[in-house]
Amino acid sequence: MTKFSDLNLSDKVLKAVAETGYDTPTPIQVGAIVPALEGRDVLGIAQTGTGKTAAFTLPMITLLGRGRARARMPRSLVLAPTRELAAQVAANFDAYAKYTKLSKALLIGGTSFKDQDKLIDKGVDVLIATPGRLLDHLERGKLILTDVKVMVVDEADRMLDMGFIPDIEEIFKRTPFTRQTLFFSATMAPEIERITNTFLSNPAKIEVARAATTNTNIKQGVVMFKGSSKPKExxxxxxxxxQLIVAEGDACTNAIIFCNRKSDVDIVSKSLNKHGFNAAPIHGDLDQSHRTRTLEQFRDNELKILVASDVAARGLDIPAVTHVFNFDVPSHAEDYVHRIGRTGRAGRKGTAIMICTSRDEKNFADVESLVNEQIPRLDSPMGKAAPAAAAAATDDAPKTERPKRTRTRRKPAADDKPAADTAQQAAAQQQQEQPKDEAPREAKPRRERAPRQQTPREDTPREAAPQQQRNDNQRDNNQRDNNRGRGGRGNNNNNRHNDNKVVGLGDDTPAFIALSFADRAKV
DNA sequence: AAAAAAC
Known part of the structure; x- marks a missing residue:
């Protein structure tokens, strides 16, 4: 098997890697490092959690090993879509470059220009940035990209989602075309394809299987839920x-709870605290220092529950998150994969539980169709005791979430069926909808990923034996529920920790990532 | 319908 030491990386890099305790590169690392060290462009199609970050930082550090940066002319550039991701890349860089003299600067918004300017003036080997802040610096004329030898675009598909592609193009245009480009995306949407055709030259193409959904380390489940009335829901x-959190018992040592809206992130976080849980919110409306601090506490295990918007859905790597709860079904199915990918990382076990309301059913159907599997239905822990639970819930309700408007649009009676019925309807409906996957519904993107969904489970038509599957699921659920009584998750619970052999140099799994930002901020 | 990112 290929080892890092077989890869022509510099001794200094190898030494730093060895200290993280890893010796075997992941497929994306092997695939990217070899051509990158030969000076070739690289197009990596991979999710986070596959070891992407090391796949570009290791060869970069090796390539930059000799030479020195001139003032205001960085020798390399890494672009990431969110500030947290950029900070994470910077942390990786610090760890792997610790035996080199390479300098770096992290250019992200929400922080002062002054320190960033100072570093740039001194000259940096590696610039790690979010597009907005980088362009800001460029427009102020303090930064010149004409000496960039290596440029990395990370999470390009997310950049696309966020409307950054014009910015990326602009930045590309300001770098010399002789540069080497390492480009990573989870999907190849047409717009991404266009960019790579324009700015990459004869790239080595590396594609690895989707990380999260095929990740059998993650145990998934969904609870169909309907409130006893609209206002109470x-x-x-x-x-x-x-109750879902409590039902997981000790198995849940820490968790990320995803909500679709920033307002709900705040509400859920407050509510959890009110009920004695150790929770804190993170989303884009909170100022950067707050975001950084919260994330740090979560990494340091001072914070048990992180309530998050999709700012934390992708790429963020916190080792050993045992649980992901989707308070809402994500409206982009793709995000489901990213969200649950925050757990079950680097060979560990993880659990992902989602709540699906009747309004979410369409989105839920999209999720199942994307991951191409049926997510096991869990019985609600509230069960038939719903009224009691509802009563208990009345002491909840932090002030902020009192309904402001009293628009009580009564829904048709059909909606008042018990949740179980709704769940079955959802399942049935979703099965009906399956075949339409072939329908030529507008020639828009989104589907671009279909051809390269190279998971080994073939195109088994799910409607082939729906009833059978449903029964199986039902049985599984019951079993699962019984096990809950003793606070366990079934037999494999015993092995839960023994089994957790950590494998692969997943994105940022090495121990240093668990260090606080303060600790890493040296340099 | 919402989230992210520049001031």
């Missing part, structure tokens, strides 16, 4: 969430 949903 939000509080009851939070109650359900609490």
């Amino acid at each position: 939000p509080a009851e949903k939070r109650d359900l969430l609490r």
